[in-house]
Amino acid sequence: MLSFLPAPVIGVLNSILLGLNTLFWCLLLYIPAVLKLVVPHKGFRVLCTKAIIAIAEAWVACNGGWMKLTQGTRWQVTGAEELKRESWYLVLSNHQSWVDILAMQRVFNRRAPFLKFFLKQQLIWVPVIGLAWWGLDFPFMKRYTREYLIKHPEKRGEDLRATRVACAKFRYTPVSVMNFVEGTRFTQAKHDKQKSPYQHLLVPKAGGVAFVLDAMGDSIQTLVDVTIAYPDGAPTFWDFLCGRVKEIRMEIHTTDIPEHLKGRDYSADAEHRRNVKDWLAEQWRAKDARLTKMLASRGE
16 A cells, blocks of 8 residues: 555556556557457457457456555445346436546446446547547447527437447447436536535436437346445545545445336427436435435544
8 A cells, every 4th residue: 555655646656557557458459449440240349349348347457456556545335236247237327526437437347347438429539548438339429509400400319319329339248328417527506506406416417318218228127326425525536546535435226227218219209208307306316315314424
């Protein structure tokens, strides 16, 4: 353990370790990613995808290694024992910090299928990891503003079509489709601006969840509801690298997804939109109460 070192030194050290770890595994990942690109055979591409996922899981495991080496963070995690590797999951979580992603990867790694996030289309051009995301079949989405769609109505529905194309790749290997349904990280200013009815959460957006259930309703049977709490307040990514996060708490709850929420057109079916929003609001009320309890024992 190197947690005795000054925080800025730990931060620089962890930045270097994270960078080198990412570069090493990404370069290795490019081999099956390129083969997957140039060989148009479904079975071979599925095999390449499995190799890519194994490499990505090794990257996450090594990240866990430098966390243990340099940090004294206490991890309180419940419910992880319910996860299974050979399952298809819809994963929903509250979102407070970029640390959420590393925390979830560490807890889920090799317990559940590799987490896949929906990304903005522009992120495919990010150096080093953009190609890695593509190789891992992370869905790249192009979002249009309301104003743009008014001028270009022919673009309506493209987000759903893109979701269906992306999710089609998930039918051949188990996957955890991850969605931060609040759409952005929680801050008190955003909470107040929304006039959110929840104490610790922003208002959830149902569209992304509904699109996944429409595209993959016959494959995804289980919701994995993740609640993350930081007793000392949401940290920045730099705080985490410096080892300043004393404790991370996470509760994981699995439940069946109601059948009536699957395989229906969210954009065209008003009753379905209402059902999905009501179901998500129910999950969020339970999560808000859960967060209140998780934060009530700060510092214990």
